[in-house]
Amino acid sequence: MGPRAPDPPAAGGGAGHPAGAEPRGSYAGAQVWQAPDVADEPNLPRLQGGPLPAEVDLSGAGPVAAGIGRAVAVFEVDDDRGLDRVVAVGEDGTSYTLDVAGIDPWADSGGNWLSPLSRASLAPDGERVFLRQTGALAVYDFGTDEWTRIDLDGRDPEDTWWATDRLLVVPAEGAAPGLVLDADGTRVDTPAVDPPPPVRLLTDDEPYGVPVDARDAIAQGLVLSGDPSRAGPDLRSREGVAVRWGGQSAVLVVPDGPGRRWLQCCPVVGWLDEATVLLESRHSRARVLAWRAGTEELSRVADIRGWRAGDEAFVGSYAIP
Numbered sequence: 001m002g003p004r005a006p007d008p009p010a011a012g013g014g015a016g017h018p019a020g021a022e023p024r025g026s027y028a029g030a031q032v033w034q035a036p037d038v039a040d041e042p043n044l045p046r047l048q049g050g051p052l053p054a055e056v057d058l059s060g061a062g063p064v065a066a067g068i069g070r071a072v073a074v075f076e077v078d079d080d081r082g083l084d085r086v087v088a089v090g091e092d093g094t095s096y097t098l099d100v101a102g103i104d105p106w107a108d109s110g111g112n113w114l115s116p117l118s119r120a121s122l123a124p125d126g127e128r129v130f131l132r133q134t135g136a137l138a139v140y141d142f143g144t145d146e147w148t149r150i151d152l153d154g155r156d157p158e159d160t161w162w163a164t165d166r167l168l169v170v171p172a173e174g175a176a177p178g179l180v181l182d183a184d185g186t187r188v189d190t191p192a193v194d195p196p197p198p199v200r201l202l203t204d205d206e207p208y209g210v211p212v213d214a215r216d217a218i219a220q221g222l223v224l225s226g227d228p229s230r231a232g233p234d235l236r237s238r239e240g241v242a243v244r245w246g247g248q249s250a251v252l253v254v255p256d257g258p259g260r261r262w263l264q265c266c267p268v269v270g271w272l273d274e275a276t277v278l279l280e281s282r283h284s285r286a287r288v289l290a291w292r293a294g295t296e297e298l299s300r301v302a303d304i305r306g307w308r309a310g311d312e313a314f315v316g317s318y319a320i321p
Contacts, residue, residue: 021296023250025232027224028201030242030249032232033296035266037255038283044300047290050272051320052302053093056288058314059306060085065096066145070126073269073318074098076117077307078105083116084312088129088142095306098140106134108158115315119210119267123162126319128183130167132157137167139183150185161195168193199242201251202227207242209267212277214321217245219268219277219293224251241266241279243293250294254281270320278320284309 023031036044046054051072058077065071071088078084082105086098105113116131116138123129131138137150137157152169155178159170166188169179180188198207199220206223213219219241226236233253239261240253254261262282270278272290278301281287288301307314 023294024253025230027230027232027235027251028227028249030201030251031294032235033250033252033291033294035240035252035254035281035291036298038260038281038285041281041285041287041289041300044289044298047272047299047301050290050301051270051278052089052288053095055303055305056087056089057095057306058085058087058304059095060087060097061306062087062095062097065090065098065142068096068142070142070319071096071122071129072126072320073316074117074122074129075304075314075316076115076131077312077314078115079312082113086117086131087306091126100131103131103138104133106132106157108156114158117315117317118158118160119315119317120161122317122319123183124164124319129317130160132160137169139167139185141183148184150181152179155179159195163193166193168195170195199244201242201249205242208264212268212270214271215245215274217243217271217274217277219243219245219271219279221264221267221279222251223264224253239263239265241268241277241291243277243291245275245293248294252279252291252293267316269316269318272320278318280304280316286314 025032065088068090073089075087086100088096107113121129129140135152139148161168167181171178180190196211199211202225204225207220209221211220222240222242224235224238240251242251265282266279268279276290276292278290281289286304290299290301
């Protein structure tokens, strides 16, 4: 199932990417492009042959994930009672379920209950996923169907990343030193490894999600500080996706206002090719979209279904280059 670039829009354009469209100004040297309204997303062309199925089923009704080898995405669904289910999307596009008996929501150092799954939980090769526990990590191996519990010696697991096939536990300010661990929990004595740097176009922008880099390109969700003196629309507190690739920069800005996408609406989930970035569009009918950076070409990649908006929330982690 090899990824390919989205089909070009038909003559006259389609919803969200009219033919011959021009950027809507600039922001910190980056071209500004406008995403379609949520209501227009179903009219976007469907991406064929992408890394995700046309529909991801988060209901938990799928087969168990034992022995699938690797996952291209993992989702956690929770409600007001905490963790409810974890779903993994296999390379075959099937939505599998993980047995998460014994895995609980966890509290950070401030006593806040948070999702065990983070956007950085799935390993880059898709073979393992970690769930955060109080003072520990629970690591699942998709090949062996085994869980490994890793004690962090009192460290907070909130800011944990994969550094290739190793785990990087970044310390909070003033806390114990960070850790580099093998996937089985063995401590590795190695020079400090830094997590990927956040993407900002202006220094007071607020990145969110995971910065995703591939092929000398990097992208991340961003809340824009919106310096109004710059050419283009006033983007104060607007959300978007910032991309740097091939010596260029661009930002896809989402419409604001009530009834739109949720706060931190558009985390980046991967790259389809050297100029096409994949992002979540988070709302009650959530989807993964593909954006051809530096254009208004958007495509639907996957519809995320099987969860109850308003009663449940989901977090996704992806292993898409």
